[in-house]
Amino acid sequence: MSSLNIPMPREQLERIVRQIIWQQITVPLEAPGGATESAYTPNLVVNISARHLHMSKEHLEILFGPGAELTVYRWLYQPGEFASEQLVTVMGPNRKAIESVRILGPLRKFTQLELSATDSFALGITPPVRPSGQIEGTPGCLIVGPKGVVELRQGVIRAERHVHMSTADAQVYGFTDGQYIRLKVNSDCPAVFEHIFCRVHPTFLLEVHLDTDEGNACNLVNATSVELLP
Ligand SMILES: [Zn+2]
Structure with a gap:
């Protein structure tokens, strides 16, 4: 999807550095008959x-x-x-x-x-x-x-700060469309953001959108982990 054959401009490099991919919540999905067949692990991205x-x-x-x-x-x-x-x-x-x-x-x-x-x-x-x-x-x-x-x-x-998530992500977390949740950012300027608006859609990828001030306030670029909380 994102493989364009163009030179990587400075802005894009910064963007990639800023992209914190993290969170591993693994929820076993029960297969018919009770056997655990597969697991879905959402990857939380904060941009x-x-x-x-x-x-x-x-x-x-x-x-x-x-x-x-x-x-x-x-x-x-x-x-x-x-x-x-x-x-x-x-x-x-x-x-x-x-x-x-x-x-x-x-x-x-x-x-x-x-x-x-x-x-x-x-x-x-x-x-x-x-x-x-x-x-x-x-x-x-x-x-x-x-x-x-x-x-x-x-x-x-x-x-308004918000998170995009698929229906499957919402199920794993137990969140619903339109709900407000929280985001915890662990860094040398750790912060918990309240009032993160949940936007659930089948085609969404799990991604929080903060603005520049919010990202700078918690030093998101150098975050060690991020976490969604109810
Ligand atoms: Zn957005």
Whole structure:
């Protein structure tokens, strides 16, 4: 899925370093007749989601020209999701700007900018913490592309920390879709994150998404182990 024959840019190296694959919970699955036939062991991955945009087709064409498409820069851990090669500048009030913000694909119905708290200070915007997709009443921003400008009326959020998991993962842990759980990160800055939103879907891979501030706060890059807790 993620084997693109392109040179590994610095960003990707950092991403791989940040990716903490860990947790071994082995739950024997009972075969008919009582014999233990196989075991399913979820691999918990905790990744930092740096600032990024999701985008509508309409906005993409304004920013990059009619007929513009997102092209794959790097596949992400969740199947079908990718970081695109398309970069834009986002601007808050008073012309405070952040350059080279990456658009994630595939395209969505609505445009959404996800920032860390530190990013939002730099832009002079105060976005609320929201689950992805819930953008009603959130602040907007200006998006500047090579071919045009979009004045986004709403859609700037600080993404609510969450975990993606398959139905099988949820069964192993005993969690359900929509439940809030906790994440423990063991490092030299250990932390327990409360209020991690569980998103269960058959095609999801087990992955926690924290933002840059959250990842830095617990020194996730140098974590020795991570653990999901009820
Ligand atoms: Zn996510």
